[in-house]
Amino acid sequence: MTDSMSAAGIGAEPQPRARIGILTSGGDAQGMNAAVRAVVRSAISAGAEVFAIFEGYQGMIEADDMPGGGIRPFGWDDVGSVLHKGGTLIGTFRSREFRERAGRLRAARNLIVRGIDRLVVIGGDGSLSGLDQFRREWPELMADLAASGEIGDDQAARHPTLMIAGLVGSIDNDLVGSDMTIGADSALHRIIDAIDALVSTAASHQRSFVVEVMGRHCGYLALMAAVAGGADYVLIPENPPTEGWEDRMCAELRRGRGAGRRESIVVVAEGAQDAAGTPITSGYVRQVLEDRLHEDARVTILGHVQRGGAPSAYDRWASTWLGYQAVHEVLNATPDTPGHVMAIRGNRVVPVDLVEAVRKTREVPERIAAGDYEGAMALRGGSFTEMRGIFHELAEPSRVDAGEGTRRIAILHAGGLAPGMNTAARVAVRLGISRGHTMLGVHDGFVGLRDGRIEQLDWDAVEHWTADGGSVLGTRRTLPSLDQLYAMSKVMEDHRIEGLLIIGGFNAYLGADLLRQEQERYPTFRVPIVCVPASIDNNLPGSELAIGADTALNVVVEAIDRLKLSGSASTRSFVVETMGRYCGYLAMMGGIAGGAERVYLNETGITLEELYHDVEWLRDSFTAGRKLFLAVRNEEASEHYTTDFLGRLLEEESRGLYDVRTTILGHTQQGGAPTPFDRLLATRLVSRALRLLDEEFAAGTWDSWHIGQVESRIEQMPLAHMAEMIDMAHRRPKKQWWLGLQDVLRAVADQAR
Numbered sequence: 235m236t237d238s239m240s241a242a243g244i245g246a247e248p249q250p251r252a253r254i255g256i257l258t259s260g261g262d263a264q265g266m267n268a269a270v271r272a273v274v275r276s277a278i279s280a281g282a283e284v285f286a287i288f289e290g291y292q293g294m295i296e297a298d299d300m301p302g303g304g305i306r307p308f309g310w311d312d313v314g315s316v317l318h319k320g321g322t323l324i325g326t327f328r329s330r331e332f333r334e335r336a337g338r339l340r341a342a343r344n345l346i347v348r349g350i351d352r353l354v355v356i357g358g359d360g361s362l363s364g365l366d367q368f369r370r371e372w373p374e375l376m377a378d379l380a381a382s383g384e385i386g387d388d389q390a391a392r393h394p395t396l397m398i399a400g401l402v403g404s405i406d407n408d409l410v411g412s413d414m415t416i417g418a419d420s421a422l423h424r425i426i427d428a429i430d431a432l433v434s435t436a437a438s439h440q441r442s443f444v445v446e447v448m449g450r451h452c453g454y455l456a457l458m459a460a461v462a463g464g465a466d467y468v469l470i471p472e473n474p475p476t477e478g479w480e481d482r483m484c485a486e487l488r489r490g491r492g493a494g495r496r497e498s499i500v501v502v503a504e505g506a507q508d509a510a511g512t513p514i515t516s517g518y519v520r521q522v523l524e525d526r527l528h529e530d531a532r533v534t535i536l537g538h539v540q541r542g543g544a545p546s547a548y549d550r551w552a553s554t555w556l557g558y559q560a561v562h563e564v565l566n567a568t569p570d571t572p573g574h575v576m577a578i579r580g581n582r583v584v585p586v587d588l589v590e591a592v593r594k595t596r597e598v599p600e601r602i603a604a605g606d607y608e609g610a611m612a613l614r615g616g617s618f619t620e621m622r623g624i625f626h627e628l629a630e631p632s633r634v635d636a637g638e639g640t641r642r643i644a645i646l647h648a649g650g651l652a653p654g655m656n657t658a659a660r661v662a663v664r665l666g667i668s669r670g671h672t673m674l675g676v677h678d679g680f681v682g683l684r685d686g687r688i689e690q691l692d693w694d695a696v697e698h699w700t701a702d703g704g705s706v707l708g709t710r711r712t713l714p715s716l717d718q719l720y721a722m723s724k725v726m727e728d729h730r731i732e733g734l735l736i737i738g739g740f741n742a743y744l745g746a747d748l749l750r751q752e753q754e755r756y757p758t759f760r761v762p763i764v765c766v767p768a769s770i771d772n773n774l775p776g777s778e779l780a781i782g783a784d785t786a787l788n789v790v791v792e793a794i795d796r797l798k799l800s801g802s803a804s805t806r807s808f809v810v811e812t813m814g815r816y817c818g819y820l821a822m823m824g825g826i827a828g829g830a831e832r833v834y835l836n837e838t839g840i841t842l843e844e845l846y847h848d849v850e851w852l853r854d855s856f857t858a859g860r861k862l863f864l865a866v867r868n869e870e871a872s873e874h875y876t877t878d879f880l881g882r883l884l885e886e887e888s889r890g891l892y893d894v895r896t897t898i899l900g901h902t903q904q905g906g907a908p909t910p911f912d913r914l915l916a917t918r919l920v921s922r923a924l925r926l927l928d929e930e931f932a933a934g935t936w937d938s939w940h941i942g943q944v945e946s947r948i949e950q951m952p953l954a955h956m957a958e959m960i961d962m963a964h965r966r967p968k969k970q971w972w973l974g975l976q977d978v979l980r981a982v983a984d985q986a987r
Contacts, residue, residue, distance in 0.1 A: 252565055253350045255305065257287035257294065258322040259329070259357035259364075262541055263403040263417025265549030266322040266356055271313035272557025272982050273354050279981040280565060284308045285350055289325040290357070291332035291364065297344035305348060317829045318544050318795045320420075326357075338368055342375040346385050351393040352564040354557070355400050356416065359409065359592045362400040366573045366588050372396040397567035399560035400575035400588055401553075405540055408452035410594035410613050411586045412577035413946055416556065419548040421448070421540040422458055422910040428536055429463035429499060430701045430907065436497030442487065442523045442531040446516040448540050449503035451599040454618065455540070456503035461625050462913040464660075464700035465499040466490060468629070469506035469514050471602050472610040473622055476509050484526045486629060491527075493634075493694045498523070511605070547791040548784065548911060550827035551975075552578060558978045559583045580945025581778050581971050617946060621914070624665070624921050631668035634693040641931055642672045643924075644688065644731045647709035648679040649739025651904045652768040652782025654912035656706055658737045660699035661920045663691045669924060674729060679710035679738070680745050684718050686725045701907050703785075711741050714748060722749075723756040733762050733927045735920070737781070739769035740965050743940060747953050750938040762930035764923040765940040765953065768916075770903055773817035773966040775959035776951045777942020781919065784911040786813070786903040787823055790866075793899055794828035798862060805856060805892040807863040807884050811877040813903050814868050816964035819972055820903065821868035826975060831983045832865040834880075836964065837973060840872040845880075849887045851984070856891040863892070915943065922948045 256273045258266050270286070277284045286308040287293045293304030316323055331337035345351065355365045376390040402409045407418035425447055432443045445465075447455045453470025460468035467483045469475065475482075487498045500523070506514040516533045523531040545553070556576050563574055563585060574585035575592075594613055601610040611619050645662050647655050659675070666673040677687040699706060714722060736746045746765050753759045767774040770786035790812055797808050810830075812820040818835030825833035832848060834840050852863055867877050881896035888894065908916070923941055930937060938953035951959075961968050 252282040252352060253285060253348065254282050254352040254354060254561065254564060255285045255287050255294075255345060255350045256308070256324070256354045257290055257356070258324055258326045258403065259290035259355060259361035260326060261358060261404070262321050262326050263405050263415070264320045264420035264541065264543065264545035265416040265553035266403050267316040267319050268545060268550045268553035269356050269401055269403070269416060269557040270322065270324060271316055272554040273561055274308050274313045275310060275982040276558040276561040278310055280561060282561070282565060285348060286312070286324045290327035290361070291329040291341065292327040293325070294341040294344055295329065295331050295337050305344060317550050317827070320541070320543050320545060332364055335371070338371060339375055339378060341368070342372065343379050343384050346376070346379065346389055346393055351395065352397045352567075354560045354564060355398070356403045357400075358402065358404045359595045362402070362575060362588055363592050365398055365400055366592070369396045369398050369573050395569040397564045397571065398573050399563040400573070401556050401560055402575060402577070405455070406449050406452040407454040408595060408598070409575070409577065409591055410598065411591045413580065413615075413617070414552065414578045416553050417541070417545070417549060418454065419911060420543065420546045421455060422462070423546050424540045424543060425455060425459040425536060426462050426910045428534065429459060429465065432534060433497055433499065433698070433701070436499070439530065440496045442498040442500070442527070442529060444500045444502060444516045444519045444523070444531060444533045446502050446504055446533065446535040448536075450505035451602065453503045453506070456501050456506070457618070457621060457625065458910065458914055460501040461621055461628075461917055462700070462910040463499065463501070464698070465501045466629060467500045468625060469500070469502045469519070471503055471505040471507060472598070472614055473607055474507050474509045479508065480522050480526070482630065484522065487523070487527060489634070495694075495697060509605075511603070544795070546909070547787045547823070547827045550791065551823050554826055554982060555583055555975060555978050558981055580943070580947070582945060617918070620918065624917055627668050628661070628664055631664065633668055633670070636667055636672040636690070636692070637670075640670055640672045641732050642674060642730050643733040643735055643927060644674040644676050644729070645691070645707065645735050645737065646676040646679060646683060647705050647707050647738050647768075648736060648742035648745055649709060649711055650769060650771070651705055651709055652739065652770050652780065653703045653785035653904065653906060654781040654908035654916045655709065655737055655768050656699040656702045656704065657908055657913045658766060658768065658781060658916035658920050659707060660696040661917050662735055662924065663696045664693060665921055665924055667693055669928065674731065675707050678708040679712060680714045680722070681710050681712050682708070683725060684714060684722045686728070688725070688729050700913060703906050703908060709738060713741055713745050719752055719756060723758040726758045726761070731761060733931070735764055735766065735923055735927065737766045737768050739771065739780075740773060743774065743953070743956060746938060747956060750953055753936065760936045762927050762936050763938040763953065764926050766919045766923050767940070767942050770820065771814045771817045772819040773815070774942065775956050775967050776940050776949065777944070778971050779915060779943050781912050781916045782904075782908070783819060784915075785906060785909045786820055787827070788909055789903045789906060790820055790824035790899060791827045793897070793902070794824065794864065797895075797897060798864065801862055801895070805861050807852065807865070807888075807892050807894045809865045809867060809877055809880045809884070809894065809896045811867050811869055811896070811898040813899070814870070816870045817966040817970070818868040818871070819970070821866045821871070822972055822975060822979070825866040826979055828864065828866065830864045830866045833979060834865065834867040834871040836868055836870045836872070837970070838976070840875045845875070845883065849883065852884065853887065853889065853891060918948055919943070922950070926950055
């Protein structure tokens with residue numbers, strides 16, 4: 235036992251600082267290490283001490299018997315270089331002993347002799363249930379330990395309450411009350427990577443694949459993978475298919491093959507069952523396909539690969555934020571504070587009643603077992619139900635051919651390229667046709683609209699657009715000039731365009747607003763217009779996230795991982811420049827997810843005083859043994875303090891302690907296949923945009939709108955009021971939610987600040 239632990243023994247003086255224990259329990263999930271790192275560093279930044287509890291609750295019970303100790307003090311550097319690692323560095327365990335009161339009594343004793351009365355636990359619903367029971371029993375456990383003499387009465391008096399905070403680590407994303415859990419986004423990345431790869435080999439052989447994913451009681455991974463992967467059919471526990479589903483599934487796959495599709499993908503959750511409660515296995519689905527379609531079919535069970543690998547950018551920054559909030563939850567708790575689990579709702583971290591969240595989570599499989607599938611779906615939440623409906627439209631459309639006399643909607647991309655534009659266009663074409671419209675594709679943005687480069691897009695034309703980066707339709711930043719409006723109006727008249735769906739960035743919105751303003755002069759512009767946000771800069775009004783930003787962020791984080799590895803054998807400083815123009819979203823979130831010590835933004839600026847402090851701190855840090863330093867700079871953070879200048883400054887002042895490399899990531903951030911998040915966001919936004927156009931058609935009006943995700947909701951706002959939300963000089967929203975994460979960055983990035 236270490237000296238600091240011995241000093242906390244029976245009869246010791248009261249501890250001068252709060253002590254927090256951190257453990258991971260149950261199944262591992264990517265992002266757990268990011269959360270552990272955040273708890274440790276946020277606690278140290280707040281003046282508390284941190285103890286890592288190894289091997290979950292078992293380490294708390296066997297604290298003195300494990301090699302090295304089951305409970306160990308953790309410092310700042312103990313959680314260095316862990317953001318990119320999967321699993322959990324402090325181990326996890328499904329402890330049977332903790333389920334018994336005797337085990338919890340031993341655990342309480344081992345905490346008290348170390349002065350720990352605050353716990354942050356990362357795990358699933360079982361781990362969190364055990365945590366709440368431990369909290370409720372704590373006063374009795376203290377009394378028993380004091381009565382037996384294992385702790386002193388003064389120790390029991392100093393620690394009358396156990397303050398707790400839970401974080402949900404679960405790739406299934408099954409906690410009711412939270413939009414996302416730690417690990418779910420990374421698991422979805424693994425699945426989509428597999429599906430994208432399977433599509434190519436399946437097409438080569440004209441083969442069907444049945445992909446089984448995790449999810450005994452939760453179909454989140456299966457449903458979202460089916461939507462994001464462009465699958466043909468999906469089977470989930472909460473919404474089992476009705477009798478005859480095999481015929482409907484095969485009919486849809488047969489129709490696709492008849493239209494020229496060379497492959498079929500069916501996604502099955504491991505807990506899928508039919509309406510009678512009979513399990514639907516991936517093997518059974520394969521046999522159905524072979525027997526009825528008379529073609530080769532293969533099963534791919536992804537298994538635990540879904541838990542492995544590096545966490546996604548989201549699972550790094552979101553887990554960091556959750557860990558930071560958990561620390562402040564336990565430090566600010568009072569004896570009357572109920573147990574909370576920290577949950578993600580939209581782009582916010584909120585405390586949720588732990589007991590209620592676990593109760594509702596466990597209610598879902600109970601409702602499934604009872605045949606109350608509507609109730610199970612309702613507990614999963616509105617976005618889950620919405621996505622199930624969208625997939626049903628895509629998999630079993632009401633029609634696949636545009637008929638005569640239907641409304642004609644044109645799809646147009648404008649502004650900078652954003653990964654996910656093709657996904658949005660594909661969803662727009664297929665949902666539009668299914669909902670009774672003729673869908674037109676405008677090539678090369680407003681320039682193509684002026685020149686008449688327009689074609690009708692049928693169902694099969696967009697077959698493989700989901701996973702493709704870039705933009706098949708093309709996009710331009712060019713805005714229409716006043717003298718071009720007549721030509722554009724004539725083209726719209728000739729092609730009988732009755733609605734515009736404009737997907738793109740800042741210039742897309744400005745161009746759409748110009749058409750709106752000219753509706754009086756040009757009657758053909760009197761059509762409903764809806765703008766959908768797509769920009770890696772994430773700088774659009776009325777939407778907290780834009781299509782493409784998550785993909786770009788993952789590119790940034792992957793590049794940082796590689797840069798860090800390249801500098802691991804030397805003492806080196808990196809200055810990385812991201813895109814974003816005057817919006818620092820990519821720099822801030824990339825800095826948090828990549829483990830940067832400094833982030834320079836246009837929103838906060840760069841001062842000479844700040845740079846002087848940074849240079850002095852950096853020199854002291856490398857003198858004390860630092861091996862690596864990372865700064866991330868938004869491309870327009872400062873007109874004069876450029877990336878090159880920062881690199882030269884750090885190099886000049888290094889005094890031989892380290893060398894410096896600068897990296898400008900550039901347009902690589904716009905490339906690559908869109909992430910699952912961007913594919914899903916594109917799907918939700920486009921579905922809502924088409925509904926809005928339908929409402930305008932039904933009302934006989936031609937209002938113009940822009941839509942976006944605000945927290946967990948998709949909201950619509952009049953295009954006429956867009957200017958009220960914009961800092962036009964910097965082409966970004968006046969309010970940016972992510973700027974609130976600056977405190978999180980400071981807490982985990984620099985112990986000296």
